[in-house]
Amino acid sequence: MERSIGTIPIAQPQRIPFWRDVRVLRVLAQVAFVLTVVIIVGLLYANLTQAMARRGMSTSFDFLKLEAGFAIKESVIPYDPSESYGKAFLVGVLNTLRVSLLGVILATLLGIIAGVARLSTNWLVNKIAAAYIEIFRNTPLLVQLFFWYFAVIQKFPPVRESIQLPGPIYLHQRGITIPALHPTPAFRLWAIGFAAGLVIGLVVYRILLVQQLETGRERHPGLVGFGLFVVLFGLGVLLSGGRPFTVETPVLQRFNFKGGSNLSPEFSALLIGLVVYTGAFIAEVVRAGILSVRKGQVEAARALGFSNMQALRLIIFPQALRVIIPPLTSQYLNLAKNSSLAVAVAYPDLYFIGGVIYNHQPGRPVPIIVLIMGTYLAMSLTTAILMNLYNRRIAFVER
Amino acid sequence: MAEYAGPPRISLGPIGWLRKNLFSTWYNALLTFLSLWILYVVLGGTLRWALTEADWRVITANLRLFMVGPYPPDQVWRPALCVVIVSLLMGLSWGLWGGAMRQFAVALAAAFAVLALLPFPLPVRLWLLGNLVVLAAGYGIGQRVSPRWGVIGWVASFPLILLIVAGIGGVLPPISTQRWGGLLLTFILTIVGIGASFPVGVLLALGRRSALPAIRLFSIAFIEVVRGVPLVTVLFMGSLMLPLFLPEDVRVDQVVRAMVSITLFSAAYTAENVRGGLQAIPEGQIEAAKALGLNGFQTLLLIVLPQALRNVIPAIVGQFISLFKDTSLVSIIGLLDLVLIGKSVLANPDFLGLQREVYVFLALVYFVFSYAMSYASRRLEVALGVGER
Numbered sequence: 001m002e003r004s005i006g007t008i009p010i011a012q013p014q015r016i017p018f019w020r021d022v023r024v025l026r027v028l029a030q031v032a033f034v035l036t037v038v039i040i041v042g043l044l045y046a047n048l049t050q051a052m053a054r055r056g057m058s059t060s061f062d063f064l065k066l067e068a069g070f071a072i073k074e075s076v077i078p079y080d081p082s083e084s085y086g087k088a089f090l091v092g093v094l095n096t097l098r099v100s101l102l103g104v105i106l107a108t109l110l111g112i113i114a115g116v117a118r119l120s121t122n123w124l125v126n127k128i129a130a131a132y133i134e135i136f137r138n139t140p141l142l143v144q145l146f147f148w149y150f151a152v153i154q155k156f157p158p159v160r161e162s163i164q165l166p167g168p169i170y171l172h173q174r175g176i177t178i179p180a181l182h183p184t185p186a187f188r189l190w191a192i193g194f195a196a197g198l199v200i201g202l203v204v205y206r207i208l209l210v211q212q213l214e215t216g217r218e219r220h221p222g223l224v225g226f227g228l229f230v231v232l233f234g235l236g237v238l239l240s241g242g243r244p245f246t247v248e249t250p251v252l253q254r255f256n257f258k259g260g261s262n263l264s265p266e267f268s269a270l271l272i273g274l275v276v277y278t279g280a281f282i283a284e285v286v287r288a289g290i291l292s293v294r295k296g297q298v299e300a301a302r303a304l305g306f307s308n309m310q311a312l313r314l315i316i317f318p319q320a321l322r323v324i325i326p327p328l329t330s331q332y333l334n335l336a337k338n339s340s341l342a343v344a345v346a347y348p349d350l351y352f353i354g355g356v357i358y359n360h361q362p363g364r365p366v367p368i369i370v371l372i373m374g375t376y377l378a379m380s381l382t383t384a385i386l387m388n389l390y391n392r393r394i395a396f397v398e399r
Numbered sequence: 400m401a402e403y404a405g406p407p408r409i410s411l412g413p414i415g416w417l418r419k420n421l422f423s424t425w426y427n428a429l430l431t432f433l434s435l436w437i438l439y440v441v442l443g444g445t446l447r448w449a450l451t452e453a454d455w456r457v458i459t460a461n462l463r464l465f466m467v468g469p470y471p472p473d474q475v476w477r478p479a480l481c482v483v484i485v486s487l488l489m490g491l492s493w494g495l496w497g498g499a500m501r502q503f504a505v506a507l508a509a510a511f512a513v514l515a516l517l518p519f520p521l522p523v524r525l526w527l528l529g530n531l532v533v534l535a536a537g538y539g540i541g542q543r544v545s546p547r548w549g550v551i552g553w554v555a556s557f558p559l560i561l562l563i564v565a566g567i568g569g570v571l572p573p574i575s576t577q578r579w580g581g582l583l584l585t586f587i588l589t590i591v592g593i594g595a596s597f598p599v600g601v602l603l604a605l606g607r608r609s610a611l612p613a614i615r616l617f618s619i620a621f622i623e624v625v626r627g628v629p630l631v632t633v634l635f636m637g638s639l640m641l642p643l644f645l646p647e648d649v650r651v652d653q654v655v656r657a658m659v660s661i662t663l664f665s666a667a668y669t670a671e672n673v674r675g676g677l678q679a680i681p682e683g684q685i686e687a688a689k690a691l692g693l694n695g696f697q698t699l700l701l702i703v704l705p706q707a708l709r710n711v712i713p714a715i716v717g718q719f720i721s722l723f724k725d726t727s728l729v730s731i732i733g734l735l736d737l738v739l740i741g742k743s744v745l746a747n748p749d750f751l752g753l754q755r756e757v758y759v760f761l762a763l764v765y766f767v768f769s770y771a772m773s774y775a776s777r778r779l780e781v782a783l784g785v786g787e788r
Binding site for chain 2 (some may be wrong): 047135380
């Protein structure tokens with residue numbers, strides 16, 4: 001059939017058959033994909049329910065209220081075997097958080113030191129850092145944990161012949177004993193003074209800095225902000241009239257230490273292993289970040305009259321941070337996930353406790369696995385969201 | 400005539416080198432002395448221990464156990480044959496490609512030569528020398544055939560090695576996976592994990608960038624959930640729940656369960672690496688491919704993937720190295736890999752208290768292979784010109 005506009009005949013566009021229409025195909029492909037997934041999941045689910053029914057397994061979570069009946073060697077909160085499985089699991093979660101938080105802080109410090117050392121112009125320092133990074137990055141964490149636990153900490157001398165390090169820190173078979181800090185009644189005023197000084201000082205610094213940038217008049221933001229902090233903190237210290245902590249140094253008695261706090265061998269091995277392993281990875285992240293800042297940036301800062309410290313603080317560091325934050329986040333997440341290897345040295349983290357609960361309740365693999373994986377997933381996603389927010393704040397704004 | 404000063408002296412001599420690299424400022428000198436002291440304490444202490452105190456008989460007496468675990472002793476020639484195949488392929492690659500492959504082949508040959516000098520039993524030494532001969536023969540062949548054969552050889556070696564180790568009914572007696580152990584099991588888990596997780600990872604990465612929401616959401620959910628949990632939990636789930644998911648009459652043994660868990664876990668990480676490469680491909684490349692009349696699959700296979708994968712070689716090799724190290728976690732669910740063999744050797748009353756020797760040896764074995772892989776990846780980057788074009 002032909003129509004015509006004026007005198008020029010044009011062909012009626014042919015209808016595209018539906019099996020060649022991209023819009024139809026897209027919908028069809030998705031329907032096919034979803035159907036396949038649903039069928040596979042359905043089959044697996046049917047098998048699962050059958051197998052569970054056959055073995056008398058249950059998916060319900062109400063066993064969490066039952067009495068646990070097993071002791072846990074170390075715990076942040078008070079716990080005894082007569083409490084519930086749920087409480088025992090909570091103890092595991094807190095133990096995981098404890099080792100992960102401490103590990104993240106220490107690994108960051110070690111990583112920054114090693115990463116900067118790796119860039120040192122001093123040949124020997126550079127090579128020692130390189131050796132540390134390569135050795136610990138290229139061996140499995142599990143082997144390292146076994147090494148720290150079985151070949152180092154368990155070979156420490158008995159308590160009575162403890163190795164004494166400055167501090168005083170004592171190394172012995174039952175772990176590591178360090179001095180304990182106990183807050184005194186004066187601690188509260190110290191803390192209030194410190195926090196108030198920090199917050200008010202920072203706020204005033206920001207306000208003055210913005211004013212200086214907008215008006216161009218010298219406002220001394222750094223000086224005023226720091227002064228305020230010193231005054232407020234000093235006030236808190238003066239009012240409290242005492243020391244914030246009493247330091248309790250451990251004293252060796254006949255069979256054990258009196259005072260101080262003791263880190264168990266399991267906790268020490270896990271912490272050392274995680275810190276040394278993750279520190280090597282963080283060192284590489286830090287090195288890549290610093291190397292990513294172009295030399296011209298420093299030279300330009302110098303030409304503009306920035307001092308060394310100013311160039312580092314205002315030019316190099318913010319730019320390096322942009323490159324460092326995303327991989328650093330994944331290293332922190334790796335550390336938290338790797339803390340599940342605690343099971344290798346029998347430190348009661350959440351995976352270990354989950355395994356113990358499974359041994360007591362072998363008919364409930366599904367809820368236990370859901371509980372363990374769900375907790376790790378929640379931890380990972382929370383950290384990822386927080387770090388992404390921070391990353392968005394410091395990310396490069398394209399103009 | 401004007402007088403020209405010569406170029407400044409570049410060579411500094413040993414004292415100049417010391418002054419420039421170790422004692423340029425007072426704090427550098429201080430750091431140098433501190434480093435020397437650390438070196439003396441750590442390296443000196445380690446060497447003194449390794450050469451005088453350590454009892455290395457725990458390693459030499461159990462070497463076969465460390466290498467193949469409980470594999471039947473009369474069948475050990477089969478893994479040994481696999482090593483010969485790898486030697487042949489290394490020699491072949493040296494002849495074909497030279498460059499980094501030459502360094503690897505030479506390093507491997509040197510390792511065989513040094514090991515052959517050690518006091519092993521005669522058959523072992525003959526086998527080591529045989530490897531040397533095969534490597535040289537491979538080099539000779541490699542100079543005469545086309546590079547295609549190198550690629551075919553490496554690809555074919557994966558199933559061939561698996562067949563030789565597992566056995567085929569009628570030709571080689573089958574050996575159940577329960578008898579696989581030691582370094583052999585570690586390698587097989589690594590090879591299967593790399594071979595299976597790479598294609599799955601590429602598919603997941605493509606799925607995550609798909610225009611179809613159903614496929615994209617599925618890929619995102621899979622990747623993020625797997626990346627959010629530790630490998631031990633995935634292995635735990637694989638060993639407890641995989642049997643429940645399958646029909647009653649299908650039995651899957653522990654090793655296969657571990658392989659499935661490792662593959663799915665590693666695929667999620669590979670997918671994220673590949674996605675990074677895909678995102679770096681400019682839209683213009685795809686538009687140009689369409690303008691040239693390539694269809695979707697051709698664009699993907701010939702234009703997008705080659706460029707995307709080349710860009711992420713370092714990240715993917717890094718992922719393979721982690722996979723190799725992560726296979727050690729199967730010891731937690733009770734597979735007799737290198738680490739669990741180490742633990743069981745230590746449980747033997749003849750070798751009580753030798754934890755240092757065993758764990759240092761294990762770390763050394765893992766280190767050699769991981770470091771070789773990362774070295775290879777750096778050379779491959781240079782050869783392919785990553786980041787230069």
